[in-house]
Structure formats: C-alpha cells, structure tokens
Amino acid sequence: MSDPTLPATIDTRPRSLSGDAWDDLRHSKIFWVSSGLALLILLMAFFPTLFTSANPADCTLSRQYAGPSGGALFGFDYQGCDVFARTIHGAGNSLWVGLLATLLAGVIGLFFGMAAGYFGGAVDAILSRGIDIVLGIPFLLGAVVFSGRLSGAGDDGVTAVTLTLGLLTWTSAARVMRSSVVAAKGQDYVAAARMLGASPARLMFRHILPNAFAPFIVVMALLLGANIAAEATLSFLGVGLKGDAISWGVQIAEAQKHARVAPAPLIWPSTFLAATVLAFIMLGDAVRDAFDPKLR
Amino acid sequence: MTDIKAQLDVLPGLDPRAPLLQVNDLHVEFRTRDGVAKAVNGASFWLNPGETLAILGESGCGKSVTAQAIMGILETPPGHITRGEIRYRGVDLLKVREAERRRVRANRVAMIFQDALSALNPVYTVGFQLAELFRVHRGASRADAKSRAIELLDQVRIPAAKSRINDYPHQFSGGMRQRVMIAMALALDPEVLIADEPTTALDVTVQAQIMGLLAELQRQRNMGLILITHDMGVVADVADRISVMYAGRIVEEAPVYDIYARPAHPYTRALLESIPRLDLKGQQLTAIRGLPPALTAIPAGCAFHPRCGYAKEPCRQDPAPPAYAVAPRRTARCHFFREVLGE
Amino acid sequence: MFRYIVRRLLQMILTFFGATFVVFALMFANQDDPVQALAGEKPVSASLREALTERYHLDEGLLSQYWYYMSNLLTGDLGESISGREIGTLLEDSWPVTVRLSLMALVIAAALALGAGVWSAIRRGSVFDNGILAFTLLLLALPIVVLAPVAQWIFGMELGWFPATASRNASFYALLLPALVLATTVVATQLRVTRTSVAENLRADYVRTARAKGLAPRRVIWVHVLRNSLIPLVTLIGVDLGVLMSGALVTEGVFNIPGVGSKLAQGIRTEDGPMVVGFVSVLVIVFLVMNLVVDLLYAALDPRIRYE
Ligand SMILES: Nc1ncnc2c1ncn2[C@@H]1O[C@H](COP(=O)(O)OP(=O)(O)OP(=O)(O)O)[C@@H](O)[C@H]1O
Ligand code: SF4
Numbered sequence A: 001m002s003d004p005t006l007p008a009t010i011d012t013r014p015r016s017l018s019g020d021a022w023d024d025l026r027h028s029k030i031f032w033v034s035s036g037l038a039l040l041i042l043l044m045a046f047f048p049t050l051f052t053s054a055n056p057a058d059c060t061l062s063r064q065y066a067g068p069s070g071g072a073l074f075g076f077d078y079q080g081c082d083v084f085a086r087t088i089h090g091a092g093n094s095l096w097v098g099l100l101a102t103l104l105a106g107v108i109g110l111f112f113g114m115a116a117g118y119f120g121g122a123v124d125a126i127l128s129r130g131i132d133i134v135l136g137i138p139f140l141l142g143a144v145v146f147s148g149r150l151s152g153a154g155d156d157g158v159t160a161v162t163l164t165l166g167l168l169t170w171t172s173a174a175r176v177m178r179s180s181v182v183a184a185k186g187q188d189y190v191a192a193a194r195m196l197g198a199s200p201a202r203l204m205f206r207h208i209l210p211n212a213f214a215p216f217i218v219v220m221a222l223l224l225g226a227n228i229a230a231e232a233t234l235s236f237l238g239v240g241l242k243g244d245a246i247s248w249g250v251q252i253a254e255a256q257k258h259a260r261v262a263p264a265p266l267i268w269p270s271t272f273l274a275a276t277v278l279a280f281i282m283l284g285d286a287v288r289d290a291f292d293p294k295l296r
Numbered sequence B: 001m002t003d004i005k006a007q008l009d010v011l012p013g014l015d016p017r018a019p020l021l022q023v024n025d026l027h028v029e030f031r032t033r034d035g036v037a038k039a040v041n042g043a044s045f046w047l048n049p050g051e052t053l054a055i056l057g058e059s060g061c062g063k064s065v066t067a068q069a070i071m072g073i074l075e076t077p078p079g080h081i082t083r084g085e086i087r088y089r090g091v092d093l094l095k096v097r098e099a100e101r102r103r104v105r106a107n108r109v110a111m112i113f114q115d116a117l118s119a120l121n122p123v124y125t126v127g128f129q130l131a132e133l134f135r136v137h138r139g140a141s142r143a144d145a146k147s148r149a150i151e152l153l154d155q156v157r158i159p160a161a162k163s164r165i166n167d168y169p170h171q172f173s174g175g176m177r178q179r180v181m182i183a184m185a186l187a188l189d190p191e192v193l194i195a196d197e198p199t200t201a202l203d204v205t206v207q208a209q210i211m212g213l214l215a216e217l218q219r220q221r222n223m224g225l226i227l228i229t230h231d232m233g234v235v236a237d238v239a240d241r242i243s244v245m246y247a248g249r250i251v252e253e254a255p256v257y258d259i260y261a262r263p264a265h266p267y268t269r270a271l272l273e274s275i276p277r278l279d280l281k282g283q284q285l286t287a288i289r290g291l292p293p294a295l296t297a298i299p300a301g302c303a304f305h306p307r308c309g310y311a312k313e314p315c316r317q318d319p320a321p322p323a324y325a326v327a328p329r330r331t332a333r334c335h336f337f338r339e340v341l342g343e
Numbered sequence C: 001m002f003r004y005i006v007r008r009l010l011q012m013i014l015t016f017f018g019a020t021f022v023v024f025a026l027m028f029a030n031q032d033d034p035v036q037a038l039a040g041e042k043p044v045s046a047s048l049r050e051a052l053t054e055r056y057h058l059d060e061g062l063l064s065q066y067w068y069y070m071s072n073l074l075t076g077d078l079g080e081s082i083s084g085r086e087i088g089t090l091l092e093d094s095w096p097v098t099v100r101l102s103l104m105a106l107v108i109a110a111a112l113a114l115g116a117g118v119w120s121a122i123r124r125g126s127v128f129d130n131g132i133l134a135f136t137l138l139l140l141a142l143p144i145v146v147l148a149p150v151a152q153w154i155f156g157m158e159l160g161w162f163p164a165t166a167s168r169n170a171s172f173y174a175l176l177l178p179a180l181v182l183a184t185t186v187v188a189t190q191l192r193v194t195r196t197s198v199a200e201n202l203r204a205d206y207v208r209t210a211r212a213k214g215l216a217p218r219r220v221i222w223v224h225v226l227r228n229s230l231i232p233l234v235t236l237i238g239v240d241l242g243v244l245m246s247g248a249l250v251t252e253g254v255f256n257i258p259g260v261g262s263k264l265a266q267g268i269r270t271e272d273g274p275m276v277v278g279f280v281s282v283l284v285i286v287f288l289v290m291n292l293v294v295d296l297l298y299a300a301l302d303p304r305i306r307y308e
C-alpha cells in the first residue's frame, strides 16, 4: 500500500542539488507561479491586516446576505459576517495547522525513515509493519477518531488537528527517507567513507542526508497541500477547528447549507482553499520534475 | 494458410523471380532533443533464399536499427527513414500501406531478438504468445492454434512441449526462452529471418546449440537468414556472406571465406585481428584503437579515417569512398583496398 | 502462489490487530473518565454509565477490554449507540447505498483513468496529454470539501441537471453526481499512474516483439501493454478504497445520502463514541479485507508474483 495522501509516485534516486535541477527549476514557469502564489498565501496568513481591516468576528444578523460593500468585497454570510475578512483570516489557521502538522510528520518520518534505512533488519521490519498499520486505517476515519479524542472541551482544536494530521501522515516522508538512505548507503563514496572510519553521525549528516534532501522536500510540499485540505475536511465534519476559530472548512460547512440562497460565502473560501492546495501541489510537482526529468 | 500467402502475393509488383530481399541506400536518422543521430547512412545489401548473410560491426553501428527498418518496427518518432528502398521480391516495402506491411511481418519476414526474457511478454503464457500468431494472422480456432503452438515448440526441441505451453517466460531457462523466440518467428513460415544477436545473452554451450538449431531450421525451410552479431567467431561457421558495417554503412561485403582469408577494408582487418585465436595464445589482443564516431557528428570522407592506419589525404575529404568492386561479388569502401589486400 | 497468500494473510492479520487496537486504544485508553469520553460532552445518566461500563468492561484492563470488544465485533455484535439504537442495524440499513455509490465512483474513475491515461501515454507531449496533466493537477487541488458542495450548488441547484440530494433507494441517475464527485478523489492519481505505466511499457522490448509479429497497434496496446500496465493500477485501487471511504464521509453528508458515511458523520457530530468506534472498526476490517482481495487480483495479473 502506498500513501493515499500523495498524488503520484516519487522517484528517490539522488540527483545533486547543485546540478541541472536548479537550472531546470529556474526556467520552470510552474515553479515561479506556484512559489508566487504560495508566498501570497503565506503573507495572507501571517499579515491578514495587510489585506483587510475588518474584524472577521464582527457579525451582525441585520447584515445577513448583504451584498458587497466597502471593504467587504464578497458580501456577508448567513450570520452577517464579512465573507472577505473571514476568508482572509481563515488562511492563518489553515496554513498554521498545515505547516505544523507537516513539520511534525516530517520530523517523525525523517527519524523513522533514517533509522529503518540505516539499521535495516529488524528495525526496518518493525517500522514497515508500523507503517502498514497506520496505512491500514483509512485516513479520514483515523483522523476523525484521533481528532475527536485529542481535542479537549472548549479548546479551539488547533493542537488536536495538528497532532492528528502529523501522526497520520508521516508514512510517506518515512518511506522516501528510508529509500534515500538505502540508496545512498549503496553508493561507493559512502562505503569508502565508512571504510575510512567516518562515524555514523558524520556519514548520516555529511553523506546521506544531502542526497535525500530533494525527494524529501517534494514530499513535504505535496504533504503540506494535502494537510491543508485535510484540516478543512476535519473542520467541515466538525472535528477540526471549532468554537470561534476561523477556518475555511468551517466556513464551507456553514455556507453549504445555504448555498441555494447565498453562494458567495461558499464560493470564496472554496476558491482560496483550492488555490492554496494547488500552489503547494504545483510546487511539489515542479521540484519533482526538476529532479526527475525522466517522465515529463 | 495458403489463402493468406495468396493474399500476400497480391502485393502489387510482387515478382517471384526478383531477389528475396534487397536493401538499397538505406538512411535512418533519429531526431532527438540532442540533435539528429544518423544511425544508418546508405546501407545496401541483398539476400537470397537459403543463404545466410552475417552483418557484423561494433556496438552502435546501426545493425539493430537496420533490422528494425526492414521489419517496419522503428520507433517513429524519433526514428525516420529518410532515403532508400527495402525490396522484398521486388516490392519496395517502404511504399506499401501499413495494413499490408503488417501482413508481411511474421508471414514473410520475421525477427528474433537478443534478450528473449524482455522480448517476451511477461504476463502471458508462452502458448498464448505463440497461438496469437495463428489466431490473428490465420483466423485459427483456439484449439487449433494451441495444437500448432505445441507442434512448434516440439520443432525447436523444447522437452515436454505439451505441458510447457502453459508456462510463463520467466519459468524457462535462457536457452529455452530463445527457442521459444525462434518458434515464434518461424510460426508463419517466413522466407526471411532476421536474427539480431540471438545468442549474445547465453552461455557458450547454449550458444552453440541455438546456432545449430537455427542453421538446421534454415536449411529445412530454405529461408534467407540475416544474422546480426558483433562476434566474428560465431559468423565463421554459419554465414555464407558477410557485410561489415561501420557508422551506418556497409564498408565491406564478401563471401565468408574471402573475408577471413584476405580482408579488403582496414576496419574488417582490425576486427579480425581482435578475435582471440587459439594458435596465438598468450599474445596480446589487438583491440581497435579509438572509438566509433558520434552519430551526430560523423567525420567527413571515410568515417573510419580517424582510426585507420592506412589513412591518407583523400580519406579525409568528401565524398566518402564508393563501393569499389574488389572481385566479383565482393565490394569494399576503401580507397586503398589494394594496399590492404597486400597487392 | 501459496506462500504469497500466506505471507499476505499474516501481514493482514497483524495490520488488522494493530489498526483496530490503535482505534480502540484512542477511544478508551488513558481517559480520566472513559464513559464520559464515549458520550462526548453530554451529561451521562447513572444507568447509561452502568450500561457503558458493562458493555466495554471499563472496569478491567485495556487489553482485556480490547479482547472483549474484538470478540463481540468479530461475532457481529456491535452493541448499541448512545442513543440506544443497535449499531449493527444502523450499519445494515446504511451500507447498500454506500456500496453502490462507491462502486459507481470506482468504475467511473477507473474507466476515465484507463481511457485518458492510455491515450495520454500514446500521445505523450501532445495538447491532449498536457491538458490531461493540467486537469489532474486541478482535481488534486480540489479537496472534496470544496468539490462536493460546489458541484451540488452548480449542477444540482443552479443548473438543475441532477437531483441535489439522494435517498436510500436512490436511482442510478440520482447517485451519478455524488458518484462523480467521489470519483474525483481517486481519478487523478489513477490516471497519472496509468499514464506513467503505459508510457513505460510502450518502450518495453516485448512491445517491439508484438509489433514484429504483425499485430495491429490496437491489439499491441489493449492486449499486450495494458495487461502489464494494469498491475500498478490494481495495487492503487486497494489504497483508493480507503480514499473513497474518506470521501464518502463528506459526499454523503453533503448530498444527504443516508449511507455509512453520513451515519458516521452524524455519529461524529452527536459525539456518539460507541457508534463511531463501531463504524470505524468495521470499515477498517472491510478496507483490509478488500486490500487482501486486491493483492490476490494482483497476483492473478502478474505471474511473476504467482510463482515466486
Ligand atoms: N530509439 C532510439 N532513439 C534514439 N536513438 C536511437 C534509438 N535507437 C537507436 N538509436 C541510435 O542508433 C544507433 C545505432 O543503434 P543500433 O541499436 O542499431 O546499434 P547496434 O549496431 O545494434 O549495436 P549493438 O551491437 O549494441 O546492438 C545507436 O548508437 C543509437 O544512438
Ligand atoms: S578509405 Fe582511407 S581511411 Fe577509409 S578505410 Fe580506406 S584507407 Fe582507411
């Protein structure tokens, strides 16, 4: 079984970072477009007030479904909240949760993958079975149980969702890491360094990790897109961000019920969410293409 | 079975008295991102029924590409036939419509590939892959096709053919797999068989068995056989004539005895000197110095001149040496063939 | 073949116990008050507390709790939900429509992936191929939480081409829009895998042999190349079943289809612990069994595995 959260297979043969890859990337339009988009979204997430001065929590029922006015470019929703302000501020939570969860998954994956690849044998076998077990639980089903269990009463769910996503999505990172390490271990220069008495730590950090870097980055970018989508899905189902937390998933869940009368509150967060996921998937794709030009 | 042959005979221009196969001035190039690779540059040769023609040359000189062009299975793009004729019984196959061309394949001209393991489809039984030929080309029934497949495996001497018919390629040994390939090529009684390095992937003892089998089947059926190889040792026993290929051209063509006795082209001579000989045991092998040219930049004049010990000024200038008639039925593309012959 | 099946079976059993234990432990382990955890944030009456404690043996150790739970589960006794309904009955009522929906989605996705994937691979670099690649990228970027409500709004409400909701006995047509939405969760990956695998196989030596045999291009592709290319696709379908289950959770909710997914979503919303754990455990079992079936299918397609 491979990881369902990743869009396509990833080749892990090492290709040096300094080589043609950067050159390819520099000339890739997709790379620049997706980086630009990602940067814009990051800006939105960390400095929402650059884009809107309205308070997203300021909702008045008297403005229910009111059309666009002033700074409220997208009008108002069922509860009379400013859709534009909420959408902009929604980026923060989505990205924050996505980044943290991906980081967590990356750290777990890095650690387990390295251990499995470097030690092989029993360690590898146990970790492989562990990965099988995680993948044996359909992602969202696992997430629903995890997230429901981890979130305490009255909290906004950020910690719970982050932990949930991190704990369920590290497998792809671990696999990529593992195969990079296995591949690097087989290389002559690593064998030579080992024979010359390089310590395991030195081997790992000087010789093996640099080769694993590119495929790892690809997985991280793709995973970030997937995790942002997953956060929205959990919030949509009511086990993600909750309470007063602003999130695209919560917005979509709310607006979906009233789409017939007021589509705008559904369309805008949907568009932003899709654009965000697209940016990171495209970024991952572009980097992978640069490092693995075999099948373009 | 006869009706298909009859149908094929309707190929316009087919002349039973014309030479079996004649390749004239064949040019093939590969247009890739890195430039145009001229893999075949005016290859010409002919083949008669019952005759074995060996095509000999270093790796990359265009032997397989020539074979694929004859079969009509070049990958296009990037491969393109830019000039030349491939006449089967007088009909230029390059001018025949694709549907008719397909009927020539396997029915009239068949091919054996080097690596039988990868050349056979891994997910179908050997029986299926053999029977397919009868079902597609002859419209045979399932049972009929199967019994013919068993017959064929018997003919190429695969033990217990009846039970092995349901086995997959990976269950056969290397030699047995090559026998299956041979059976497949001979299924529809072709008149021309092209064997592209049929024994390179096998051990020496098995090589001899397979070559023996090929020679025997060829004699029985009076087929024309084109044997592609870069192994001069194999050629001596089985070939009638030899065409030596260099950088996409036939540089020397001669009956096998003549070539071994007195090569007329410096390249042939170098090839001969590079085979280990029992009587010269212990002496150093003379490998040909230098490398074959890049096909994207073939030297002007005689393509061999950068590696040739006989090279003089005319060799470096276009046009390339023509096919000088060295003797009846014998040509060499070398300005100084007399010198090489030692005359 | 036998060894392959045995190995797969052993692996599956291990994964099965591992996965169900993880789900179970999360629900029950290390809680200050496991009864309260099962009931969410609702107040728990003394009688309910007693019933839950007895049902899940909450007064015993975790492993024996798990043991009782699994033996009940495997004998088909799923217990009652917090609201007092038989979980088994809830599941029985809801699975047929979910299976129909998922099968439709799977067939639609696989048919699209095969058709477009093969064509893309043959015409690599063409306008069609690039279009397909862009399209799959777009699909990958459209999470189902976006696609389901938006498709419902556009095609179900604004254009009115399809019913916006579907019932338990929904017709093929009523399920078509949700099935299409569900199919988008897996079609992009399937298509890309098909394309890559066909493209790789087209360059294989056996394709050259097939052409040398005078076979028509159509036969070369649909008989010789496809059978080889199906191998990775079939493996992927095992994973996709899990993705479809996840997708059904959202799709059924949005389109109001009373299937397993929407029941589960409802259980989540009402914080019905027993029901969520029951449903999830059953779905995990179904997923693993289906994956075993897929593995066998895989062996049927690839003789090299069968005889290993
Ligand atoms: N599909 C292809 N695309 C690009 N170039 C090709 C292709 N097939 C062959 N060539 C080029 O044509 C040249 C001749 O190849 P060919 O396979 O005919 O060599 P050969 O004489 O059969 O060598 P060998 O003894 O190694 O089989 C090669 O050097 C290669 O560069
Ligand atoms: S033509 Fe000149 S370079 Fe070519 S083979 Fe003869 S002597 Fe050598």
Ligand SMILES: [Mg+2]
Pocket: B063, B064, B065, B196
């Ligand atoms: Mg060759």
